[in-house]
Amino acid sequence: MSLEISNLTKAYGGLRVVDDVMISVPTTGITGIIGPNGAGKSTLFSLITGFIEADAGHVSLGSVALDGLPPYRRARAGMVRTFQVPREYTHLSVRENLAAAAPDQTGESLAGLFLTPGKVRAEEKAVAEKVAATLDFLRLTRVADLAAGGLSGGQKKLLELGRALMTGARLILLDEPFAGVNPVLIEELSARIHELNARGTGFLIIEHDLGALSRLVSAMHVMDRGRIIASGTPSAVLSDTAVREAYLGGGGKAA
Amino acid sequence: MEAYLIAIAIVSAVYVLLALGLTLQYGMTGIINFGHVGFFAVGAYAAALLAEQGWHPLPAFLAAGVLAAAAAWPLGMVSLRLREDYFAIVSLGFSEVVRLVVTSEKWLTKGVQGIPGIPKLFTGLGVGLPNSLAVLAVLLLVNGLAIYAMRRIVRSPFGRMIEAIRDNEDAVKALGKDPARFKVQVLMLGALLAGFAGAFYAHYIGYISPDQFVPLVTFQIWMAIIMGGVGRVSGALAGTLILMLFLEGSRFLRDVLPFISEVEMASVRLGIVGLALILFTLYRPGGIMGEARRT
Numbered sequence: 001m002s003l004e005i006s007n008l009t010k011a012y013g014g015l016r017v018v019d020d021v022m023i024s025v026p027t028t029g030i031t032g033i034i035g036p037n038g039a040g041k042s043t044l045f046s047l048i049t050g051f052i053e054a055d056a057g058h059v060s061l062g063s064v065a066l067d068g069l070p071p072y073r074r075a076r077a078g079m080v081r082t083f084q085v086p087r088e089y090t091h092l093s094v095r096e097n098l099a100a101a102a103p104d105q106t107g108e109s110l111a112g113l114f115l116t117p118g119k120v121r122a123e124e125k126a127v128a129e130k131v132a133a134t135l136d137f138l139r140l141t142r143v144a145d146l147a148a149g150g151l152s153g154g155q156k157k158l159l160e161l162g163r164a165l166m167t168g169a170r171l172i173l174l175d176e177p178f179a180g181v182n183p184v185l186i187e188e189l190s191a192r193i194h195e196l197n198a199r200g201t202g203f204l205i206i207e208h209d210l211g212a213l214s215r216l217v218s219a220m221h222v223m224d225r226g227r228i229i230a231s232g233t234p235s236a237v238l239s240d241t242a243v244r245e246a247y248l249g250g251g252g253k254a255a
Numbered sequence: 256m257e258a259y260l261i262a263i264a265i266v267s268a269v270y271v272l273l274a275l276g277l278t279l280q281y282g283m284t285g286i287i288n289f290g291h292v293g294f295f296a297v298g299a300y301a302a303a304l305l306a307e308q309g310w311h312p313l314p315a316f317l318a319a320g321v322l323a324a325a326a327a328w329p330l331g332m333v334s335l336r337l338r339e340d341y342f343a344i345v346s347l348g349f350s351e352v353v354r355l356v357v358t359s360e361k362w363l364t365k366g367v368q369g370i371p372g373i374p375k376l377f378t379g380l381g382v383g384l385p386n387s388l389a390v391l392a393v394l395l396l397v398n399g400l401a402i403y404a405m406r407r408i409v410r411s412p413f414g415r416m417i418e419a420i421r422d423n424e425d426a427v428k429a430l431g432k433d434p435a436r437f438k439v440q441v442l443m444l445g446a447l448l449a450g451f452a453g454a455f456y457a458h459y460i461g462y463i464s465p466d467q468f469v470p471l472v473t474f475q476i477w478m479a480i481i482m483g484g485v486g487r488v489s490g491a492l493a494g495t496l497i498l499m500l501f502l503e504g505s506r507f508l509r510d511v512l513p514f515i516s517e518v519e520m521a522s523v524r525l526g527i528v529g530l531a532l533i534l535f536t537l538y539r540p541g542g543i544m545g546e547a548r549r550t
Contacts, residue, residue, distance in 0.1 A: 101431075
């Protein structure tokens, strides 16, 4: 199965922020997207996940066409994103943050809540177990009952990953997971991503930190001024002249 | 004096019902509803008109609540997908539309004249107690049920979701849940309570007219929950008590300030509540009950 993106385009005024992007992302691997600031990476994520409507192009996951669907429907199709600036539920505990991401809960409908309390209790118990396992896996058990708003930047990134895991998504889209995270936690986060991938979850990762990303991914796409300018294995991509120009001048940095 | 205290208690209990609805909507879900009085009005007019048709109070009250909730449904469907500040404007507009409709549809609502002679409840009890005491008892029972239901909701997966929506709606969407579905339901629940409140109010006061359903009522409820503590049931109770204390307590100010005329006094009372609100936001921003529970 794969996430297929074809001819995806978004323009603001005359500026094509995402310009005719065409990539295929396998849900089995770890794929990276790099590019200078303003290259259109985050906009691409928002287009894929439906937070911004595309001007043209198609997005599909496996056999499901996602065009025109609202974000929550796309997420349910098996593709969940995180945000560059973590969007934790500030007042909820870390545990509740994870529990709220569990899909298909009877207790989330008022009828289910009042008419089938037994079923709700059973489901909550199962969710609590899954939450505990996820907390354990991400080494977040120690902070499980703290309000999520008080976590460090790195812990919030872990929490966002944990919420994505709770949904059972096939493919997780991480938007700059290493930004503002200390080096020790970057290693930790990378190790968790590798482990998850080995268990069958695919990743598509936008990142600025080339070092950490190139060690993590099997395939990489380089974006500059809205276009994909190179694709391939990390080593091949990093020795590409066009890529070097985009990063080291010549191409210049779009703001 | 006893009759006066019961009267205040009844009006307070009606306000508590309104405040509970707004607590669920704003404090727990983050919906900025500036049109709460609109649902109150729908409930009041529904109960009054059904009483005129000779309906028994029980089905009439239920109908009043259900109609108010039903009025919330289309409003929520069309506008809760907007950003919260837009919904604030739309809801304020909604309550004004309700008021204009009851003002102009004279064939049904008698327009600005209002509907007089709405029967008092429990007049035929004949046990020697004032009927208003029975009204108060039923109101307290309804409040108790509402509080019980709200607590159950807050501690459930549904409650977890609405608090998640309040904290970050985009994250909710990104994780595969539709915030609009939850928000519409919460809007309808709050409207249901406001509808019941309206029915009690109409039967207790005995006369309703459009000028009782101005946006000021909405903002008084807002003041109550802000002073009491947003996002907690106890805040709705405490806030309503503080509001009534200021509104009613300032009645007695005339004994101390005899040079202020009756008309001026109404403005002074409002001014006092406003001042209290300012002092609260300055010195007690979490309300008298403090910031909402959180770990």
